[in-house]
Amino acid sequence: AQTVTQSQPEMSVQEAETVTLSCTYDTSENNYYLFWYKQPPSRQMILVIRQEAYKQQNATENRFSVNFQKAAKSFSLKISDSQLGDTAMYFCAFMKGAFFPRLTFGEGTQLTVNP
Amino acid sequence: EAQVTQNPRYLITVTGKKLTVTCSQNMNHEYMSWYRQDPGLGLRQIYYSMNVEVTDKGDVPEGYKVSRKEKRNFPLILESPSPNQTSLYFCASSGTSGGSYEQYFGPGTRLTVT
Numbered sequence A: 001a002q003t004v005t006q007s008q009p010e011m012s013v014q015e016a017e018t019v020t021l022s023c024t025y026d027t028s029e030n031n032y033y034l035f036w037y038k039q040p041p042s043r044q045m046i047l048v049i050r051q052e053a054y055k056q057q058n059a060t061e062n063r064f065s066v067n068f069q070k071a072a073k074s075f076s077l078k079i080s081d082s083q084l085g086d087t088a089m090y091f092c093a094f095m096k097g098a099f100f101p102r103l104t105f106g107e108g109t110q111l112t113v114n115p
Numbered sequence B: 001e002a003q004v005t006q007n008p009r010y011l012i013t014v015t016g017k018k019l020t021v022t023c024s025q026n027m028n029h030e031y032m033s034w035y036r037q038d039p040g041l042g043l044r045q046i047y048y049s050m051n052v053e054v055t056d057k058g059d060v061p062e063g064y065k066v067s068r069k070e071k072r073n074f075p076l077i078l079e080s081p082s083p084n085q086t087s088l089y090f091c092a093s094s095g096t097s098g099g100s101y102e103q104y105f106g107p108g109t110r111l112t113v114t
Helices: none
Strands: A003-005 A010-014 A019-021 A024-026 A033-039 A046-052 A064-069 A074-079 A088-095 A103-105 A109-114 B004-007 B010-013 B019-025 B031-038 B042-051 B054-057 B076-078 B087-094 B109-113
Touching: A003 A088, A003 A103, A010 A019, A019 A109, A024 A074, A033 A064, A033 A074, A046 A064, A046 A074, A074 A088, A088 B042, A103 B031, A103 B042, B004 B087, B010 B019, B019 B031, B019 B087, B019 B109
Parallel strands: A010 A109, B010 B109
Antiparallel strands: A003 A024, A019 A074, A033 A046, A033 A088, A064 A074, A088 A103, A088 A109, B004 B019, B019 B076, B031 B042, B031 B087, B042 B054, B087 B109
16 A cells, blocks of 8 residues: 655745655555645645656646655655745645546645745 | 536534535546545545446545446435544546546535534
């Protein structure tokens, strides 16, 4: 069974600064998919970024980028130029295959962006 | 607009009173899932369905039932709710076409069992 661990329950950052959220996972699979989801106070789950394990290049989406270290089973999220609207709970998630509808989530990291 | 809808959004009930939370998607997705979210535990999968009449247990299926009689609907049934089922519930769907495997989440249902 896969496990996902987020070791930072809470983090804070000043507006316009950069913050990195950590995620580690454990799996025996070789091909898999990793995600970061954002959950603002509205509770809606919003996909931030995804990474396919077979791709060596780290994914980026505007101010969001990941550092994917397959051998270390690490998948951190970097948020640049933090904005107040980035305040949310962030979840790291693992999926075994593209067409295998089972996400395994980490515990979550509550990020607060301070003005 | 492509979306996953859940009803009700909020529900307070008493122990033992059967309830159903509905989930519907308009994206013609094959896959649908139910998750529960609890503080410090993240989201955990309850049940999933890979097509009509095909369902399987997730990580925490005890106390729940599901059915998939139509492609668009995937209701979650609590036949005898207990206080430990107080949680935030999410329905999600995903498809197999167009190369997109992203799971789309509904808005969540906050359930309180007293």
